[in-house]
Amino acid sequence: MSDPDEPRNPIARWLYRYDRMLRLGHEAEVIRELRDEDDLFLFMCFSEMLGVPNPVSYHTLELYPLIIEQFHEWHQRMGMERSPLDHIRCC
């Protein structure tokens, strides 16, 4: 598999690979950590629909168009095979 981001210049390419080598073990953890943060944020946004009172629902409601695309992956990661919300039928 060729990495599309690899530079063509040989020195730059080996430096890039060396950096990738250092990052490799860490990348998965960083992705997991960032995803956990996103999951918590999404949970707070959708909390009203899940029966948890949300004092700022007026504002989070405005975010729906922006986060709705991530909703399907989020509910699957949370262990819900199908959408838990009647009015968001993503699957």
Next chain:
Amino acid sequence: MNAVWLAFIAGLIYIVGWRYYSRFLAERIYRLDPNFITPANRYNDGVDFVPTNKWVLWGHHFTSVAGAAPIVGPAIAMYWGWLPAMLWVVLGTVFAAGVHDFGALVLSARHKGQSIGTLANRLVGRRAKLLFLFIILILVLMVNAVFAWVIANLFISNPSAVLSVFIQIPLAIWIGYTVLRKKGNMLIPSLVALAVMYGAAVAASYIPALQIDLVRWMGGEEASGVLFGLDATGSAFLIWIMILLAYVFVASTLPVWKLLQPRDYINAQQLVVGLLLLYGGLLVTMPSVTAPAFNAQADTSWFPLLFITIACGAISGFHGLVASGTSSKQLDKETDARTIGYLGAVGEGTLALVTILAVATFFASAGDFHDAYSSFAAAGAGGVGNFVGGAGQLISGLGIPEQVGQTIVAIIIVSFAATTLDSAVRLLRYIIGELGVEYGAPKLSQRYVATSIAVFLTGLLVLLPDGGQGVGSGGFLLWPLFGTSNQLLAGITLMLVSLWLYRQGRSPLPTLIPMVFLLTMTVWAMIQQVVFNWSGMGEADTQWLLFILGAIILGFALWILLEAVRLFRNPEELKRLAEREAREAE
């Protein structure tokens, strides 16, 4: 004899092993298929399963497996002279470690990237999985005790290294946050961290005020009755162990991205820098070997103790955990396994080799060698110190003052050992939690409860053994036990790979022979130690801790041997296991 010649001969054997033996394994035994869809490509989830360039993965695999152990073991084993240690490191790497790491990687890749523990359960059954868990438990206990002891001793003997080691902690946390928030590359921050650490090392080498020298602060080596009636060195050891235990408690309960992994990038750079400095220094200084090829004055026979004194660097079961735990999930093509597995083992072999050469050229004469390695106990206590001295001497050939070189090498060893300590306490915590759930004590799976138990056990083990010279002087006694449990782990992996090859209708001899050799040496060494040295039979006093631990390990070794004999002599059992695996695969 010039040490460069030894490096050249060993390098040549490594190249031949890589060029021909690993190709034979790839084509005739493991039968790598370039068209096989690896787990990384099949389950590509962008997180754990990611197809990765083979050189990137090789570098990552190599830096993950190489640590302080391939330095400590060979430095102690130099006691028998350089020839036995070098032969075992070179031939062990070519015929055992390369085969083992390569095999573990292929076996895992052919089984959806599953780890050795899961594969033991799947290929043999629950008993093999339990055996695997128990051996890991004993292995990590040994690792914690031995590495805590190594760090405390290096802090006492190299006070100029302490500041840099402590500076590494905030630097690692800074890198962790930088990478998480800014998603930038890691090369620049980790190079900056390295520059700051080594800058501090240079400053501390010349400015005594920057040296954290507890022994001096407590009145020097002659001072007595400082803490609990201990002398200054014993008190310093006790204080460092307590600080290390407190550090490891905090570090191992943090998320890995905050401290453990950023430390790993700095350590990966340190490994590269260390190898370049040592081999560069060797080529420039071209030193003569002053240590004898065989130590005729040795009070303990090299056979079979050598094979458990040097584990990492010749063959190490820990590599199988890395190969099957992470590397197999990132393999782009199955044919890449040859480079990553076999050449990764060769990489660690070169670290063990340069350790042997640094110690072999350190002494002014053979007489000095005999003074430093006067007994096996003296080798255990002073082996790492001799390597630090020899490495400083080699590095001085590059124009770096010897004292600074020694400080840098001490920092490298401590950094490796501290990271291993962190990982090992985490692992111990998981195992305690798992056993707690298994035996109806779910409280044990709570993070702080399990970590407290792990840290307490580590402290108990590192402070209990007494080498007869006061507190902490006997920590090195545990080293052969660490080597033994590491070899047993390798034995299990080789057994699983052999079993898989046998069931595929291929010759399992390339994996079966190292397995039988390893287990025979381990059982032999343990019977010798447990029965004749530690049980109290004969002239030696009973050493209860070592006797109990050794007897447990001996039991595990015999268990693996019986398990292997049962499997390979019973075609019905093999057939039943194959059918069960096929059912589970469906």
